[in-house]
Amino acid sequence: MTDMRTPVRHEAELDQLCINTVRFLSVDAVQKANSGHPGMPLGAAPMAYALWTRLLKHNPRNPDWFDRDRFVLSAGHGSMLLYSLLHLTGYDLSLDDIKHFRQWGSKAPGHPERGHTPGVEVTTGPLGQGFANAVGMAIAEAQLASRYNRPGFEVIDHATYAIVSDGDLMEGVAAEAASLAGHLRLGKLTCLYDNNYVSLAAGTDITLSEDRAGRFDAYGWHTVSVDDGNDLAAIDAALQAARAETTRPSLILVRTHIGYGSPNKQDSFGAHGSPLGADEVRLTKQNLGWPTEPPFLIPEPALVHFRQALARGARAEAAWNDRVAAYADAFPDLGQELRRSLRGELPPDWDADIPIFPADVKGIATRVASGRVMNALARRLPALTGGSADLDPSTYTALKGFGDFNPPDDNDDDTQGSAGGGWSHGGRNLHFGVREHAMGAIVNGLAAHGATIPYGSTFLIFSDYMRPPIRLAALMGLHVVYVFTHDSIALGEDGPTHQPVEQLAALRAIPNLTVIRPGDANETAVAWRVALETRDRPVALVLTRQALPTLDRSRYAPADGLRRGGYVLADAPDGRPELILMASGSEVSLIVSASERLHAQGVAVRCVSMPSWELFDDRPQADRDAVLPPSVKARLAVEAGAAQGWHRYVGDTGDVLSVDRFGASAPGNEILQHYGFTVDNVCARAQMLLAERRETSASPVNSIRGASLKLGDAGGHKVPA
Numbered sequence: 001m002t003d004m005r006t007p008v009r010h011e012a013e014l015d016q017l018c019i020n021t022v023r024f025l026s027v028d029a030v031q032k033a034n035s036g037h038p039g040m041p042l043g044a045a046p047m048a049y050a051l052w053t054r055l056l057k058h059n060p061r062n063p064d065w066f067d068r069d070r071f072v073l074s075a076g077h078g079s080m081l082l083y084s085l086l087h088l089t090g091y092d093l094s095l096d097d098i099k100h101f102r103q104w105g106s107k108a109p110g111h112p113e114r115g116h117t118p119g120v121e122v123t124t125g126p127l128g129q130g131f132a133n134a135v136g137m138a139i140a141e142a143q144l145a146s147r148y149n150r151p152g153f154e155v156i157d158h159a160t161y162a163i164v165s166d167g168d169l170m171e172g173v174a175a176e177a178a179s180l181a182g183h184l185r186l187g188k189l190t191c192l193y194d195n196n197y198v199s200l201a202a203g204t205d206i207t208l209s210e211d212r213a214g215r216f217d218a219y220g221w222h223t224v225s226v227d228d229g230n231d232l233a234a235i236d237a238a239l240q241a242a243r244a245e246t247t248r249p250s251l252i253l254v255r256t257h258i259g260y261g262s263p264n265k266q267d268s269f270g271a272h273g274s275p276l277g278a279d280e281v282r283l284t285k286q287n288l289g290w291p292t293e294p295p296f297l298i299p300e301p302a303l304v305h306f307r308q309a310l311a312r313g314a315r316a317e318a319a320w321n322d323r324v325a326a327y328a329d330a331f332p333d334l335g336q337e338l339r340r341s342l343r344g345e346l347p348p349d350w351d352a353d354i355p356i357f358p359a360d361v362k363g364i365a366t367r368v369a370s371g372r373v374m375n376a377l378a379r380r381l382p383a384l385t386g387g388s389a390d391l392d393p394s395t396y397t398a399l400k401g402f403g404d405f406n407p408p409d410d411n412d413d414d415t416q417g418s419a420g421g422g423w424s425h426g427g428r429n430l431h432f433g434v435r436e437h438a439m440g441a442i443v444n445g446l447a448a449h450g451a452t453i454p455y456g457s458t459f460l461i462f463s464d465y466m467r468p469p470i471r472l473a474a475l476m477g478l479h480v481v482y483v484f485t486h487d488s489i490a491l492g493e494d495g496p497t498h499q500p501v502e503q504l505a506a507l508r509a510i511p512n513l514t515v516i517r518p519g520d521a522n523e524t525a526v527a528w529r530v531a532l533e534t535r536d537r538p539v540a541l542v543l544t545r546q547a548l549p550t551l552d553r554s555r556y557a558p559a560d561g562l563r564r565g566g567y568v569l570a571d572a573p574d575g576r577p578e579l580i581l582m583a584s585g586s587e588v589s590l591i592v593s594a595s596e597r598l599h600a601q602g603v604a605v606r607c608v609s610m611p612s613w614e615l616f617d618d619r620p621q622a623d624r625d626a627v628l629p630p631s632v633k634a635r636l637a638v639e640a641g642a643a644q645g646w647h648r649y650v651g652d653t654g655d656v657l658s659v660d661r662f663g664a665s666a667p668g669n670e671i672l673q674h675y676g677f678t679v680d681n682v683c684a685r686a687q688m689l690l691a692e693r694r695e696t697s698a699s700p701v702n703s704i705r706g707a708s709l710k711l712g713d714a715g716g717h718k719v720p721a
C-alpha cells in the first residue's frame with residue numbers, strides 16, 4: 001500500500017499517486033452521491049493525467065484566458081474525471097463542491113455544464129456533441145490564427161483536445177464531424193479515445209465491430225494506438241506524435257478497462273453508470289494500494305504536483321499578454337480588432353451598411369433580404385462566420401468575397417461553390433456539406449471558443465436534424481445564429497417532405513432560444529440586428545423562400561417594432577379595435593390585405609405583426625396589453641405552421657388559421673389557397689369571430705364598428721412605447 005506520509009521518491013511513483021488520486025476522488029464522489037459513473041474515470045485517469053499535467057496549456061486562475069488549449073470531455077457522463085482534474089489543478093471548484101457532486105447548488109453537476117463550473121468549456125452528456133464541438137473549436141482556432149497571426153507574432157496558437165468514448169464514436173454526429181475535420185485538415189485537433197469495449201448496456205462486441213482506426217484513417221485522420229491505457233510512456237509518445245502532426249487531426253485509440261482496478265466490476269457494464277458500492281470501493285482501493293479511509297483523500301505530494309499548473313499557467317498567460325501587446329504595437333488596427341473580438345464586442349458602426357428596403361408590392365423573399373443584410377454586415381464584422389449544410393444557393397448565406405474555409409492547397413482548379421476570396425483556413429465561409437447535425441454542434445464549438453459569431457443555415461424542415469445542438473446552444477447560452485429558410489408549405493413543389501409544419505412550434509418550445517420570423521425585408525434587417533446584439537443565447541431566423549411585399553413603412557409602423565416581438569402595424573380608429581388580426585412572417589402581408597378588406601366592411605380591426613414570441617413575452621405586461629388589449633376578445637392568429645401555442649395570444653375565444661396536417665406537392669400559391677391562406681378566408685374567419693362575440697355578449701366595442709380604419713394613413717397606426 002502507498003504510504004501517504006512519506007515523500008515520493010520516483011517519478012513513476014508520483015505519477016501513480018496522482019492518477020490514483022483522480023481515480024478515487026471520482027469514485028468517492030460517485031459513491032457519496034449514490035449516483036454517477038465511476039467506470040470511465042477509473043479507466044481513463046492515466047490519459048487524462050498525462051494530458052493535463054504535461055501538455056495542456058491552461059491557467060486555472062483564469063479559465064477564460066483566450067489562448068488556452070481547449071479541452072472537451074465529450075463523454076460527459078464521466079464528469080467526475082473532469083471535476084477531479086479541475087479541483088486538483090487549482091480551478092475554482094472546491095473539494096466541498098466535489099463532496100456534493102450532483103447535489104443542489106454544487107458546482108459539480110451531473111454532467112459538465114458550461115457557465116456553471118469554471119474550466120468547463122462546453123456542456124456535454126448527449127454523446128457525440130462534444131466531439132463535434134471540439135471540431136468547431138479547432139475550426140475557430142485555425143480561422144483566427146490565419147486572420148491574425150503574423151510572422152513572429154503568433155497571437156493565436158492553441159490546440160484542441162477531447163476525450164471521447166465508444167458512445168461518442170457510435171453517434172452519427174461524430175461521424176459527420178470527423179469526416180469534415182479530416183477533409184478540413186484540422187491538424188491541431190486531438191481526440192483521445194477511451195477504447196474500453198464497454199458501453200452502458202453491454203460490451204461493444206454486440207454493437208460495434210468496425211475497425212475504428214481504419215475508419216478514421218479513411219476520413220483523413222492521423223491515428224495512433226496505445227495498447228495499454230496504463231502505459232504513460234506510450235500515451236505521452238502518442239500525444240507528442242499528435243502534436244507533431246500538423247496537417248491531420250489525430251485520434252489516439254487508448255485501450256483502457258472500464259472500472260479499472262475493481263475486482264468484481266472491471267470490464268463490465270456494471271461499472272459504467274452506478275456507484276461501485278461501499279464494499280467494491282473498498283476492494284478497489286485495496287487492489288490499487290490506496291487507503292480505504294478517509295474518502296476524498298488527496299495526498300499532499302499529488303496536490304503539489306497538480307498545482308504546478310498554477311505557476312505554469314500564469315507564466316504562459318503573462319507571456320501571451322506580452323505577445324499581444326507587442327502585436328498591438330506592430331499592427332494597431334488588427335490589434336484593436338482582435339481585442340474587440342476577444343471581448344465579444346461589436347465594432348463601432350457595425351450596422352452602418354445595413355440596407356433599408358424600399359416599399360415594394362412585389363417585394364423580395366426574406367431569405368434574399370437576409371443575404372443582402374449579411375453581406376452588408378460582413379465587411380465591418382470580422383467575427384461573423386458560418387455557412388450552410390450544402391444549401392448556400394438557396395439560403396443566401398454566402399459572404400461573398402470573404403474566402404472559403406478549406407485547406408489552402410485544395411480546390412485550386414475547381415472553384416465551384418466558392419464564395420470568392422480564396423480557399424484557406426482564413427476563409428469565413430464554412431462549407432458543412434450535407435451534415436446538419438454536425439453543423440449545429442460545430443457552430444456551438446465556434447461560439448464556445450469565442451471571438452467568432454457563428455451562423456449555420458439550412459431549410460427550416462432540417463432544423464429537426466440539428467435539434468440536439470440547438471437545444472445545447474440554448475442551454476449553454478451560446479451566441480449562435482441560425483438561418484432557416486423555406487419556412488412553410490408555401491415553398492411549394494418540393495412537397496410535404498420539405499414543407500415544415502411543426503418545426504416553428506418545436507423551436508419555440510426550446511427555452512432560451514429566440515425565434516424570429518420576420519414579415520418583410522425591413523423586419524429581416526431588424527431581425528439581424530437583434531440576432532447580433534443578443535449575446536447570451538442563440539437566435540433562429542425563420543425566412544421565406546417566396547417573395548413577400550415590402551411594406552410601406554410610411555404607412556405602417558416602423559419595422560423596428562420587431563424588437564418588441566409583436567407590434568401594431570395598423571390600428572383601428574382611436575386605437576379601439578373590436579378585432580385583432582395577428583401573424584408572423586409571410587402571413588403578415590396576408591393580414592394586412594385582409595385588414596383593408598375588413599375595414600372596408602366596417603370592422604374596427606387592429607393588425608399586429610408578431611415576429612417573435614420570445615421577444616414579445618420579455619416585454620412588461622403593460623406593453624403586451626397595449627398590443628393585445630385584454631378587452632378585445634375577437635382575435636385571429638394567422639401562421640402557416642402548427643397552431644400549437646398561439647392560443648396563448650388569441651385566448652379561449654380566439655381562432656388560429658394554421659397548418660395542422662402535412663403539406664402537399666404543388667406550386668406554393670396553390671397550396672396556400674387549398675389550405676385557406678387567402679384574404680377571403682381570413683376575412684370570413686374574422687367575421688365568424690365577430691359574430692360569435694356579438695352572440696355571446698353585447699360588446700361595448702360594437703359601438704365603434706363602422707368607424708374608419710386608417711390603413712394607408714401615416715398617422716393611422718398607434719405604436720405603444
Ligand SMILES: Cc1ncc(C[n+]2csc(CCOP(=O)(O)OP(=O)(O)O)c2C)c(N)n1
Binds near residue numbers: 040201
Ligand atoms: C445521445 C445519447 N444517448 C444515450 C445516452 C445515455 N448514455 C450515457 S453513457 C452511454 C454509453 C456509454 O458507453 P461509452 O460511451 O462507451 O462510455 P463508457 O461506458 O465507456 O463510460 C449511454 C448510452 C447519452 N448520454 N447520450
